[in-house]
Amino acid sequence: MTTARRALLSRPGPPSAARRRALSDLTDSWLQWLYAEAVPATEGVALVAVGGFGRASLSPYSDLDLVLLHDGHRGDDEVARVAEALWYPIWDAGLRLDYSVRTPGEARRVAAEDLSVLLGLLDLRVVIGDAALATRLRTAVLDDWRGSARSRLGDLLEACRERWRRSGEAAFLLEPELKEGRGGLRDVVALRAVAASWVADRPHGDLDGATERLLDVRDALHTVSGRALDRLLLQEQDAVASALGLADADSVLRVVSDAARTISYAGDTTWRRVEQLLAPRKRTPRIGTRRPPRPRALAPGLAEHEGELVLSRDGGVEADPLLPLRAAAVAAQAGLPLSPGTADRLARECPPLPDPWPAAARDALVALLGAGPGAVRVWEALDQSGLVVRLLPEWAAVRNRPQRTAVHRWTVDRHSVETCVQAAALARRVSRPDLLLVAALLHDIGKGRRRGDHAREGARIAEPVVARMGFSPSDAATITMLIREHLLLVETATRRDIDDPTTAARVAETLGSVEALDLLATLTEADALAAGPQAWTDWRAGLVGELTRRARAHMRGEPPPPATPITDEERELVAAGELAVSVRPDGGGWAVTVVAPDRRGLLATVAGVLAVHRLSVRSATLRTENGVAVDTWSVVAEFGDPPALDALRDDIDRALERRLDVAGLLERREASRAPSRGPRVPARVDIVDDASHTATVLEVRASDRLGLLHRLGRALSFAGVDVRAARVATLGAEAVDVFYVVGDDGGPLAPERAREVARVLRDVAG
Structure with missing residues (x-):
């Protein structure tokens, strides 16, 4: 077994579903041989695989999740002898084993109390033995699950949320947890359980493809690390990329991000549907068959139905290129998710926008970006359906692109959307919120290129984009200036002496007007808040605020504001020859x-x-x-x-x-410290x-x-x-x-x- 397994895993080529299946088949054959040696008769006993092995999808260092199932008619000694004859050779082969020995009744009772056991049994597969015994157990477990799902799905969702809090979001971490993180492989198992309960439909989207891509990455991680790792550590990422035939570590993280976002989006849609179906309904005195709720009209062609924004029957999709942006804006401002089916239909059937965009399309985009937190999940729906890249082809270069800095918590594209959320909350500070919001969306568009200053590159990329959106030449110039200079205030404030008059003069000369200064100051704060708490400390906010005040005074011809004075207590300590700390x-x-x-x-x-x-x-x-x-x-x-x-x-x-x-x-x-090994x-x-x-x-x-x-x-x-x-x-x-x-x-x-x-x-x- 060990030799054949090693030969299979050493075959050239990247990991694949076919290799996982072949490894499962090889393991099945070996277990069948062990079983034949240990059990003289197959009636009343079965060796069954559960979990990932039950799905015939083994990674190189996956556990073998096995249950020795028996009907209870054999003596305890005989069952123990059979178990030892199976388990010890597995341990001797150096394989990881998660095992149990149970009757069908015992298995059902444990599953009724332990969700992890239940989820494993839902994927039960007979390796060898009494197939009828195993089939009866699987049928009974499914019946039990469907009968209790309405009371247990809430527990499953809470277990998922606790796991997400513990492991973070696989799509956005620099060291993503491929199994336990939000959007990871555990979420796929949970969604399979929801589908098996018949409470909600199978999720939309390429869930199977995303799952296989995550499994490929995990297989490569197992192979290069030589152990059962589920967290994609930084030091393993280049080797994983090579094993997958990808260019570099960033390419691996983009694959993970794309797959995890697809899984998360499917999960959000499914769990939202579950919560709606399980919510207590108001009783009605009406006698007879209850009619489903009627959609509530929100705008021409758009309605709310079961907590989602959908197209009404008079939608007119085929003739309205503005409908995707209009639907997204209405959904975000109403605090509603955009129905996945609606997003897919909009992507398939709506004609493209003309070039340049009409004013109504531009207004709808600004309304979407200015909707605050509600814009995030609506943008994700547009992204998953392919509408974002169709509207903004330049977005493809930053989609799922990781950011390898300690201060950033999101990929480039998600950070840009989060910057819009922060900018929307600050928009009343400026005279042109529309310019602020579009600049926030595009401020990091230059990070899709691997050359030069991303701010200057971003301004070059954004110039035709904002022209295509239909902004006037002066407004387009302001947006591109904000993108080009979006680091000016924070870099100047943290790297130059604010008290030196030359510093404020340089900023004023670069920006040219108080309106531009106010827009840039607000964009700077929004950008930093979206990056994370380390990017916008009180110290940094104070420096940027002071620089902004001094630059504004310079533009208006006013004397610079006085420096923050030393307190009287501190001055007295210094005068007395003492320190103030x-x-x-x-x-x-x-x-x-x-x-x-x-x-x-x-x-x-x-x-x-x-x-x-x-x-x-x-x-x-x-x-x-x-x-x-x-x-x-x-x-x-x-x-x-x-x-x-x-x-x-x-x-x-x-x-x-x-x-x-x-x-x-x-x-x-x-x-006393170990010397650094890197150059x-x-x-x-x-x-x-x-x-x-x-x-x-x-x-x-x-x-x-x-x-x-x-x-x-x-x-x-x-x-x-x-x-x-x-x-x-x-x-x-x-x-x-x-x-x-x-x-x-x-x-x-x-x-x-x-x-x-x-x-x-x-x-x-x-």
Whole structure:
């Protein structure tokens, strides 16, 4: 068995349903041989497969789910002997086994109490033995399930929801759980159970194809990892791609996302139908046959029926190219899902929109995008039916495309829709919500290309799209500008000194008008909120808000708003020669603010102490007011505990007085760590011309590592320059640190001196 199994799994070619079936058949033949050796007669005993093995769909390291079924007429000793003769050879072969020994009555009783047992028995298949005995059990279990389904389907749905909460959504995670996650293989089993109950129909869509694609990915994962993995780990993804004949890890995640979304969509449709059917109905005094509820008209050709938006009988699908967008907008604004059957019919029968779109089509799109959360499931219905790509062919490049950043929780296409949801909630801030919403939809369209700056590439792609939508040239120019510059405010706020007048002037010059600034500020917030909580912390929101206020003042010719003042209490502590240190929660981490008399080397000292306290710096803002430094650090604790305020303040004080050897502590800790195995990309240090008229701006990009910021700060101090302001950011494994430095005369460095300091920083950063 072991040799034949190994030969089958080593055959060239990607995983497939045929290989899973062949592995099941091979296992059947071996079990039949074992059974023939162990059981002298087949009457009254049967070996049956359940679960995935019952469906004849074995993955390389799947469990063998087996039940030794007997009629109870044989003695316990004989049944135990038969079981041992079957189970031990399976274990000896190194196969995973999930087994039980039961009579039909026992199996029915356990299934009545345990949903997982029930789901397995619904796929019962006879491997060998008394087929009639097994058939009677399967029939009885089905009858029991159908008789109790109305009371047990709610339990099944709650079990699914708990599993989703635990495992997340397979379609959107960077390490998706292929079996337990939402949209995973367990959901397919649950949907099979719903169909078997006769309470709801089999789901629409290519559910079988999606299931097979997920199984192919899991088979490849088993093969390359050599174990029964169900989570597609990052380190396995390239090898899985190769086993499947795909280009790269991103291609694997796109396959998983597409399949999981199809399964999730089928599940949403099915469970919605189940909940409607199981909901208590109001009693009516009418005698006789109850008539089904009549559809409720919502708009011409559109109606609500059983909680979904459907076409009414006078729909006129064949002659109305606007109907898909109009139906989607009505559904989203009414908070209704778009019926899958309706979406499929719209995709099949509606003619394409003219080029350019009529104003009514554009209005319907904006109404859909502005509907808020209700737009998400309606957009998914359009997507599953193929209507989205038909309306926006450029969407195909970002559909199901993963985002390999820690801050993003969605694929590119879903993130874009979620950005529209956030923008809809903020739309009253701007004078042109329509431009905001369309820019939100298209802002990441450039991520479908693997070259260049995605924002600039996106603007180039979007230009013909918005023209096709029928926007005027000026409105189209505004939308493409928003897409091209959608990172301007957040990158400027986190990488430049906001207090420097040049910073606000550059933003104002780029955008040109207050209206454009307000649109971009709102898009920036919506984009960050849709990305996830790490992307829009209080610290980042404050920086973007302050930059926006200063740019607006510059555009209006007003004096810049005053900087956030230091509190009287902090100023008194500094005047008394004491430190002021505070800690507060911030976006899943902590904000540490240090107020102290400004001095050369303060940045390096504080950064080093934070590293000693195992606090990783995500970002930082450093500024000086009248000789007083105000440094705010956004940090994450290595072990999750909040920073110890008193210990932090004491160690900063000791380090400033040279009573704490921060550099030595960091060197010893780094020496105790295992060396990095991956190649280190050389650091890059740029002198940013024209970013400031009063300081030299140095931007350092390097691989983040323990104590990096401390070393950079020390290097600047030893180089004899003062850090007037700084912006520090950690983006995954990449550190982007920007320093505004001045010489002894308080002004920018001479060009040669600036190049010398840049070389020093490059050497230190590695």
